[in-house]
Amino acid sequence: MPITELVFGPAPKSFQANPADPSLVKPSYDRILKQEGAIKAYYGVKSEDSSVAYGFYVWETLEHHQKFMNKAEYQPMLDAITAMFDLPHITMVHIKTSIEPYAALEAPILEVATCSLHPGRTIEELASALSQLVDLANADKSPISPMLATSGRIVENDHTMIFLMGWPSDQAHALWFEVTPKAVECSNKLHEIADIDTIDTVQTLYY
Secondary structure, eight states: OEEEEEEEEOHHHHHOOOOHHHHHHHHHHHHHHTTTTTEEEEEEEETEEEEEEEEEEEEEHHHHHHHHHTTTTTHHHHHHHGGGGOOOGEEEEEEEEESSSSSHTTSSSEEEEEEOOOOOOOOHHHHHHHHHHHHHHHHHSTTTTSSSSEEEEEETTEEEEEEEEEOHHHHOOOOHHHHHHHHHHHHHHHHHEEEEEEEEEEEEEOO
């Protein structure tokens, strides 16, 4: 299973104004995607606050990304990606997703939920609860159901997991939970185990 790098942080005003403009990310993303092991790259902003940029980068393995970070050409990529991020203030994590995330990342709306364990709860409990929600979402083929759901542990933090859900629309996101009692049960169970920090973003696939 590939690994998904997630980077988020403050965005320059030029990127906030044009978060789907490929010309802004071309100098950096071309450098990323020519690397061995780089599969796909996405870019966008937080729906609730366009001053925060979100980027997703899918690699064959974590080692492929780490190898790139140790190369001389990594610094020119960092210099170029300042068109998207205020680098001193970014956060970068790697997610070991249970399912390849492409259909979620390419959905009209991407929900990103960070789940941080409550004291006394275990990562196994959290993984089980997330698996139930992911399975429920992916089994539902109704027009308002998630287009794809996946979850995974964060490499850098043993007490945190992330789940990604791709939605056909904002309305579908809200309505699905209203008409799917089992989804509400799963959500309630998750909140018993972890703090859930959720954001939405519209991601653009870079070609």
